Amino acid sequence: MAKSPDKLDMLKFVDLGQNYPEKRAPSLRAEDFQEIADKYAPDKAAEQSARCSQCGVPYCSVHCPLHNHIPDWLRLTAEGRLREAYEMSNLTSTMPEICGRICPQDRLCEGNCVIEFSGHGAVTIGAVEKYITDTAWEEGWVEPLQPGRPKDQSVGIIGAGPAGLTAAEYLRVAGYEVHVYDRHDRAGGLLTYGIPGFKLEKHVIMRRVQRLKDGGIQIHENFEVGKDATLEELRGKHDAILIATGVYKAREIQMPGVGAPGVEEALDFLIASNRKSFGDDVPNFDNGRFNAQGKNVVVIGGGDTAMDCVRTSIRQGAKSVKCLYRRDRANMPGSQNEVRNAEEEGVEFVWLSAPRAIEGTDHVTAVRANRMRLGAPDASGRRSPEVEPDSDFTVNADLVIKALGFDAEDLPGLFDSPDLAVTRWGTLRVDHKSMMTNLDGVFAAGDIVRGASLVVWGIRDGRDVTEHMHRFLRAKKAMERVAA
Ligand SMILES: Cc1cc2nc3c(=O)[nH]c(=O)nc-3n(C[C@H](O)[C@H](O)[C@H](O)COP(=O)(O)OP(=O)(O)OC[C@H]3O[C@@H](n4cnc5c(N)ncnc54)[C@H](O)[C@@H]3O)c2cc1C
Ligand code: SF4
Numbered sequence: 001m002a003k004s005p006d007k008l009d010m011l012k013f014v015d016l017g018q019n020y021p022e023k024r025a026p027s028l029r030a031e032d033f034q035e036i037a038d039k040y041a042p043d044k045a046a047e048q049s050a051r052c053s054q055c056g057v058p059y060c061s062v063h064c065p066l067h068n069h070i071p072d073w074l075r076l077t078a079e080g081r082l083r084e085a086y087e088m089s090n091l092t093s094t095m096p097e098i099c100g101r102i103c104p105q106d107r108l109c110e111g112n113c114v115i116e117f118s119g120h121g122a123v124t125i126g127a128v129e130k131y132i133t134d135t136a137w138e139e140g141w142v143e144p145l146q147p148g149r150p151k152d153q154s155v156g157i158i159g160a161g162p163a164g165l166t167a168a169e170y171l172r173v174a175g176y177e178v179h180v181y182d183r184h185d186r187a188g189g190l191l192t193y194g195i196p197g198f199k200l201e202k203h204v205i206m207r208r209v210q211r212l213k214d215g216g217i218q219i220h221e222n223f224e225v226g227k228d229a230t231l232e233e234l235r236g237k238h239d240a241i242l243i244a245t246g247v248y249k250a251r252e253i254q255m256p257g258v259g260a261p262g263v264e265e266a267l268d269f270l271i272a273s274n275r276k277s278f279g280d281d282v283p284n285f286d287n288g289r290f291n292a293q294g295k296n297v298v299v300i301g302g303g304d305t306a307m308d309c310v311r312t313s314i315r316q317g318a319k320s321v322k323c324l325y326r327r328d329r330a331n332m333p334g335s336q337n338e339v340r341n342a343e344e345e346g347v348e349f350v351w352l353s354a355p356r357a358i359e360g361t362d363h364v365t366a367v368r369a370n371r372m373r374l375g376a377p378d379a380s381g382r383r384s385p386e387v388e389p390d391s392d393f394t395v396n397a398d399l400v401i402k403a404l405g406f407d408a409e410d411l412p413g414l415f416d417s418p419d420l421a422v423t424r425w426g427t428l429r430v431d432h433k434s435m436m437t438n439l440d441g442v443f444a445a446g447d448i449v450r451g452a453s454l455v456v457w458g459i460r461d462g463r464d465v466t467e468h469m470h471r472f473l474r475a476k477k478a479m480e481r482v483a484a
Contacts, residue, residue, distance in 0.1 A: 045127075045131045048128055049128055052070075057114070058071050060109040063112040065108070065457050068089060069091070073088040073132065074123065074128060082135055083139070086135065086142075089132060090136075093459060094162075094165070094169050094459055095166070095455075095459060096133040097134050097137070099456050100127065100133065101130050108456070109126070110124070144211065145169060151177075151477075153177070153477065154179065154237070154239055155176050155178050155240050155242065155473075156179050156237060157244060159180075159245040162446065163244040163445040163458035163461050163465075164180055164182075164244035164445075164462065165187065165188075165462070166461075167445060167463075167465050168180050168462075169215075170463060170466035171466055171469065172212070174466070179238065181220045181229075182219065182220070183222070187221065188206075189246055191455065192206075192274065193270070194274075194305075196273065196308050196312050197274065225245075230415060231420070232416070232417065239476060240472055242443045242445060242465060243428060243437070244458075244462070246448055247448060249406060249408060249410075250266070250402065252404075253300065253355070253402060255356055257359060260358050260364045262363045262364035262397075262400060264402070266309050266401050267305075267406075268290065269401050272285045291316055292399055293316050293317040294317065296399070297310075297318045298367050298395055299322070299323045299400075299403055300355055300400065300401070300402050302327065302334055303334045303405055305403045306325075306334060307334045307335070307339065311342055320348070320396075321348065322350055322395055323349050324350050324354070324395070325350070325352075326352065326353065326385040327351070328352055329351055331382060331383065352374075352385070353370065353371060355368070363398075364397055364399070365397070366395060367394070367400055369392070369394070369395060370387045371391035371393070372388060373385070374386070407426055408425065408426035408427045408448060410426065420442075421438040427451050430443070434468050434472075435465045441476070443468060445465040446461050446462065
């Protein structure tokens with residue numbers, strides 16, 4: 001039986017805690033943080049799984065974007081048949097242990113558990129999913145990737161995030177030669193450089209990536225499409241292309257002083273922190289620019305990226321961390337669980353507040369803000385925030401992090417493909433029946449089609465697009481045979 005580590009054992013895997021524990025806020029100790037969901041002891045996993053009523057109406061599966069066979073693997077776990085439970089969960093997901101850690105379960109599977117509806121608290125589906133797949137890795141049940149019978153066709157995938165890697169895995173299993181191009185030096189997309197290690201440990205992603213490489217998928221890191229090759233050049237090399245580049249254009253905020261030193265983009269801050277946890281040399285962290293230690297930090301925004309920034313700042317030992325959001329708690333886009341975690345860790349939320357200017361000439365010293373109130377609903381049905389008259393206030397700040405969300409980059413411009421069709425939001429326009437863009441043989445999946453979304457939806461899209469690409473490639477081969 002696998003030993004159940006105690007909480008500090010768990011923290012060994014937590015990047016920031018591992019590399020610079022002395023930088024935590026002095027009032028907090030390592031064990032005060034709610035890090036990765038505690039590892040379940042086998043009896044706890046079985047106990048939770050046995051709570052599943054096998055209700056026959058699996059709302060949990062319906063609301064899981066992958067339609068995982070949740071009641072089935074819960075039953076197997078309850079019966080102690082862990083290997084079968086793992087195999088069952090692996091049937092529908094390429095990254096079950098990752099989803100188990102970072103899916104917003106309260107909005108997906110667990111939020112739709114009938115036991116939750118009856119007021120008894122949902123079965124902790126995500127934690128069980130994480131437990132069974134982590135156990136599978138420990139026990140050596142995770143099989144190497146077996147490429148299918150070789151086909152003489154190759155596929156080029158731009159972007160090594162969850163959508164690109166999922167498609168890469170399934171296409172390799174189908175026997176294609178698969179090349180993945182990514183502009184970062186490590187694969188994983190936002191799993192690697194966006195989501196902090198206290199939610200998703202880096203080794204968990206890297207072992208998945210290694211399995212793909214060992215299975216013959218060629219991952220070309222430090223390869224930026226648009227710089228190192230154009231889209232047309234890749235189309236000439238491969239029989240089909242998948243664009244899975246995610247969305248990276250940070251939304252801007254217009255206000256006086258926003259260009260002052262000390263006002264930073266969320267993703268730059270998170271990438272620096274994630275790189276540090278890999279042990280990389282990060283001059284902009286070491287010189288203090290992206291290090292919150294000892295600083296008054298103000299994070300602007302109310303989504304999950306903002307939550308990651310406030311919680312990372314706390315772990316780096318910030319003097320104070322405040323989150324300014326223009327709506328109230330009930331109307332924020334981020335997960336309520338994340339807000340609760342952040343509050344417990346010492347983050348102060350300043351609801352109904354919007355920044356109007358940055359103070360400080362050589363470096364930011366404060367954020368000037370207005371109190372807001374919620375007015376009439378806008379086109380989306382959400383009540384629009386309005387400025388309260390004469391409601392100025394000032395918050396001291398040495399580091400301001402802008403976390404206002406992301407839009408699509410200008411891919412037609414970047415890829416030197418002016419014909420590539422986009423929507424009015426800049427995301428790629430696809431035929432939803434085939435997931436193909438307007439360019440023949442060029443498919444798209446993940447955030448670059450949906451806009452900023454979730455890992456589990458990236459995996460789902462990667463799974464779906466494989467089928468469409470496979471059909472396209474078979475038809476292409478058949479036509480080549482006819483023409484020959
Ligand atoms: C800070 C943060 C925290 C998040 N936390 C969560 C969470 O807890 N749970 C959750 O479910 N979701 C979370 N998300 C959302 C989730 O990470 C994304 O929805 C998901 O990663 C999208 O997958 P993707 O494969 O479409 O794109 P990405 O993961 O963005 O991967 C795209 C890849 O394409 C590469 N790329 C881009 N342009 C080029 C180019 N020109 N040439 C080569 N490569 C290129 C990028 O380097 C990147 O590796 C978070 C997002 C952020 C920003
Ligand atoms: S993939 Fe996400 S939504 Fe689906 S069962 Fe796992 S944790 Fe729940």
